[in-house]
Amino acid sequence: MPAGSNNPLIQIHGLRTYFYTDDGIVRAVDGVDLVIEERGVLGVIGETGSGKTVLALSVMRLVPPPGRIVEGSILYHRGNGSCVDLALLDPKGNVAREIRGKHISMVFQEPMVSLNPVYTIGEQIIESIVTHQKVPYREAREKAVHMLEQVGIPEPAKRIDDYPHQLSGGMRQRAMIAMALVCHPRLLIADEPTTALDVTVQAQILELLKRLQQEMDMAIMIITHNLGVIAEIADYVGVMYLGRIMEYASWTELFENPLHPYTQDLFRSIPYCARKKDRKRLEVIKGDIPDPYARIEGCLYASRCSRFSYRCLEDPPLVEKGDRHLVRCWLYV
């Protein structure tokens, strides 16, 4: 558990979410400890199959069957001093329903898939308001227009009656964000919010998220495979690999002093902007991400690690190196 967090909003402890499929058990999230601070921005980096989306869905209590949380706790600190363990809630119960959407909400990767094509964006935003607040329709509509304006949609009073297909990719993602934020949640989970977008639009959306985070005093958990996106926005970063957090540190610390071999390899494998003469061949992480059904003993990265030693056959503990910098590797024990 990352120590020294003074204002935790969410504390995830030993979380395991497994999928019981016909072909075997997929350990999508396999013992994750993380803290999301109030008004903080936590980034989670991971490749395909690292379990980062399932982690987000676990916090939302939206894990689809055959998946379920088998162990661990997700403590949510309500503002009034009380504390709820989200992992123990009935996902369809009243408490979970109240928290989801009102306290914690989520923006998904592909706005075209996650918006309902047969309702206007206005109807979808208003639905979220009416579910959580006792307000008359007219007022809900005003709120929706206001929210659309806040996320930078031009002519919000007109666009509110548009169907998702009438909006461009960037505008759709803005509409998604408006829908997620309309009830002023304390935590916004953004799962690859810019992956389907162009660089110029991506920059706009990241600016927007940063601005809204300040204005609305909320925390953000941003999940992406793009190191650049994390660098833009996150204060603290967890590097996820096969369902585990391999390293956790502030972005500056992680960037200047990556400790885990996986983090180091990841940084070395992306192309940087360099002069032609300085252009180097990209370094490659050998092999592919292991089969999700395989049960790996010891360190999960051992099969691809360049600094493999016999100790790696045993599971390394998460150790603290320096100021709130945690790493799960035998090199630092």
Place this chain on the structure above:
Amino acid sequence: MDCEMLLTPTPFEDRINGWTDVGEVILEVRGLRKYFPLTRGFWKRTVGYIRAVDGVSFFIREGETLGLVGESGCGKTTLGKCVLRLIEPTAGEVWFKTREGRRVELTKLGLEELKSMRREMRMIFQDPFSSLNPRLTVMEIVGEPMKIHRLAQGRALEERVRELLEMVGLKAQHMRRYPYEFSGGQRQRIVIARALASNPRLIVADEPVSALDVSVQAQILNLLEDLKSEFHLTYLFISHDLSVVQHVSDRVAVMYLGRLVELGDTEAVYFTPKHPYTEALLSAIPRVDRRKKVDRILLKGDVPSPLHSPSGCRFHPRCRYAEKVCIQEEPELRNVGNSHYVACHFAERLALRGVEIDACG
């Protein structure tokens, strides 16, 4: 409305012959256009044209990688497909130099001739999940081009497939497997093996690494680089990822709404851009190194629809340097020195920012 009427010649097309220091050109594209008719109603009446590619000219030297960048919907993919005539261009010329040194105009070729020309030009598609036929084995997928072009059969074919698979880093014994049994990176290797099967000289790679993970992306980029030097390939590398393009390309073309706005050496385009759109695009690259503060230029609004391109310079509604002349006159792509081509009225006057060098790696 007749499509021909829309084809007003631009002065640039006449000037392209004045291109100097061209060297050994493998591909030359002149005034390429692709207009898709937009139909409405039951009778499919044509109500307008989407100008996906609207007068693009460039050349690629032999053994060179030309990067083509632009936002989605700017016509990059259409351009790539038109070059290979996978879709028929509406107008323009595509000159290709064959292995024997003959220069042929692809758009004038009959189907038979085109087919034989296709041996030398291949395409790699973006998504390795949809570009492989799930009902064929790897052997059939990779062997197909060789069968079509009658390059090998039977034993020899199998031997060649084996060789190709090993070349791209796959195990030859996997040739009886089906695509679903492979990961994304492995599938992209199959796509590459298939593209190489007919000994091509020009490869149009359309977003070859966009669907892949960071760690796998590096593997594929290195593979493409190795194959290039081993087989003297020429790439037209299409991507929206500016860091990837800068890593692989010798020269870069920047496309906006169906037109090239800038074309030049990678160094020149990235470090001393001359077009405001390029500047904005470069400043939008998410930077890993946070110590370097970048002043981000946020473009207003979205890319306009290619159905109603803005008057004058197509970029003017979003350009922060736009003046009156930009609304009225369309700038032509012109050489501003050192074969750096820019389509901007103020290319010489503006002092634009390029990318900053990342100090790491």
